[in-house]
Amino acid sequence: MNFQPIPHLLWVGVSCVWLPSPLQGTETWGYVTVRDGAHMFWWLYYADSPSAEYRDLPLVMWLQGGPGGSGTGFGNFAEIGPLDGDLKPRDTTWVQSASVLFVDNPVGTGFSYTDEEDAYATNVSTVALDMLVLLKNFFNSLEEFESIPFYIFSESYGGKMASAISLELTKAIAQGSIKCNFAGVALGDSWISPLDSVMTWGPYLYTTSLLDDPGLAEVTDVAQQVKDAVGSGHFLKATELWSLAESVVEKNTNNVNFYNILTQDTDEKVTARSGEDFISLQFRRHVNRLHKQSLSELMNGPIRKKLGVIPQNVTWGGQSEGVFRNMAGDFMRPVIDLVDQLLSAGVNVTVYNGQLDLIVDTMGQELWVNMLKWEGLSYFNKMRWTPLDDPSSPGVTGAFYKNYKNFSFYWILKAGHMIPSDQGPMALRMLQMITQQTS
Known part of the structure; x- marks a missing residue:
């Protein structure tokens, strides 16, 4: 593991690149070999708040979609990390309210990599077991986080993976094989059904x-x-x-x-190329947008040099199509039953969705929610939602939400699929509410 103070001064060739941060905290990163030939990269930012120590704030793991989208890249620099893609401070970074763990998941995503073709995951069950290995290593290595409330936040296909991961984590905690304070999972614009x-x-x-x-x-x-x-x-x-x-x-x-x-x-x-199969077409439609040239140049240039642990033969995003292709047979499988099992086990589950999203539209989310066998569903459906002011525009509604027992739903207005990018202040407020913070 590598611990680095931020801001960080990085030399690239003969030029100097300044990586500033609004938060004078620390960060650490590393690899975990989760299976033979399968290596997963993670990057942690310690919470840095002017009003609380990181030990008094939650730990949030962020899972990107795709599958094959990089949390350490897109989630970090385009959505919730301390710096944006131009390496300028982000006012709405989640690091001001939580320690944030980005994981390039499944293996082959971002800076994660496989040694062999057959080491890719082909279903969410394997994805979940891989993540359990990583989390066990993480909490064993950073024991100060074992008692800190731990939340899994996700976006798009990341929500499908988060459901499976959360269920396996719940079982592992009950069996005593992982020690952590798992406090809930949040499924954002998620490919659940x-x-x-x-x-x-x-x-x-x-x-x-x-x-x-x-x-x-x-x-x-x-x-x-x-x-x-x-x-x-x-x-x-x-x-x-x-x-x-x-x-x-x-x-x-x-x-x-x-x-x-x-x-x-x-x-x-994105139009089909001559002789191209549908998997490559869909990869270019949905994962390539998370690997814009500017972000790729940042990750494979200054960030790679800063991290100092990326193997020479590994390129950020270089195996992402392999990730997408190997998961294709699992792509359309629903995981509503996993959400039901989480609710039955008493896990706090939040669904949140952007009003303007199409690929995972709110209408579809509400349909699968109404298929849940959870005993509290009928009461939840009778409840009226509560409006929330947009933090950036007091007096203007930014979202609605409902909560009953261990289930919550947030309807985020004027947001598409990537809610933290579209409505950063509202997304940050939602994070604080879900993790039960008052400020």
């Missing part, structure tokens, strides 16, 4: 005037094909049809942005 997302694309786009009647019919038809494939257990075929469904949506909406319906993907339009 892929079919419910796909089936609501048409109605959502139609009611927001982004589809006409013929377009709605076309989207509905291809969504039904996805449903049939999932229903028959042909999950790889369902993933292929999901790709087709996105193409049909793009054609009928003049390239609506799946991550924010108020924008178009004109600058990043």
Whole structure:
């Protein structure tokens, strides 16, 4: 492990790059070999608050989506880390309210890497077991965090993985194989029930005037094909049809942005290349956007040199398509049952979603939530939601939320898929509420 004070002065060739930070804390990082040939990279920022010691603040692990999106890269520099992509201080960094652990997960993501092709994970069960190895190593190495409330926050496909990880972690704690104070999981715009997302694309786009009647019919038809494939257990075929469904949506909406319906993907339009399979197409559509050239240059340049532990043959993001490809057969499988098991086990579960997200639209999230067998669901559904002011615009509603027993739901307004990027102050306020902070 490497401990570094921040800000950090980094020499790159003959030039000097200053990596500033608004928070005079510490950070550490390292690798854990989670299986033979499978090496996972993690990066921790200690909480640095003017009003509390890091030992008095929670620990949050952030899991990116994709699968294949890098938390140490995109989540860190584009969403919640202390610095943005231009290495300027972020006012809404989560590090002011929690210690933040970024993990490049599954293996092969970001700076994580595999030695052999067969070392990639192919399902969320393997992903969860890999993470348990990492977490056991983490808490054994940094024993001061064993008693600190530990939360898992996630985004997109990261939520699907977070559900499986949280359940395995809960079992491991009960068995005594991991010592940590697991306090809850938050599922942000999460791919918990892929079919419910796909089936609501048409109605959502139609009611927001982004589809006409013929377009709605076309989207509905291809969504039904996805449903049939999932229903028959042909999950790889369902993933292929999901790709087709996105193409049909793009054609009928003049390239609506799946991550924010108020924008178009004109600058990043991804069309199929000659001879390209659907997995490569979907990887370019959904993971490449997390690996913009500027971020790639930052991670493979100054950040790589700063970290000093990245193997010479490892490139940040170099194995991400392998991650996505190997998970393709698991992509459309739902994990609603895992959320149910978490609730039954008494784990605090939060669902939060951006109002303007399409790929994981709120309509679809509400559908799978209503499929839960959790005993508190009927009471939760009868509750009225509570409005929350936008911290950056007092008097203006920034979100609504409901909470009953160990389940919460946050509806984040004016946000797309990447809520911390779109509504940073509101996302930070949500973090503080979920972790039961008062400021």
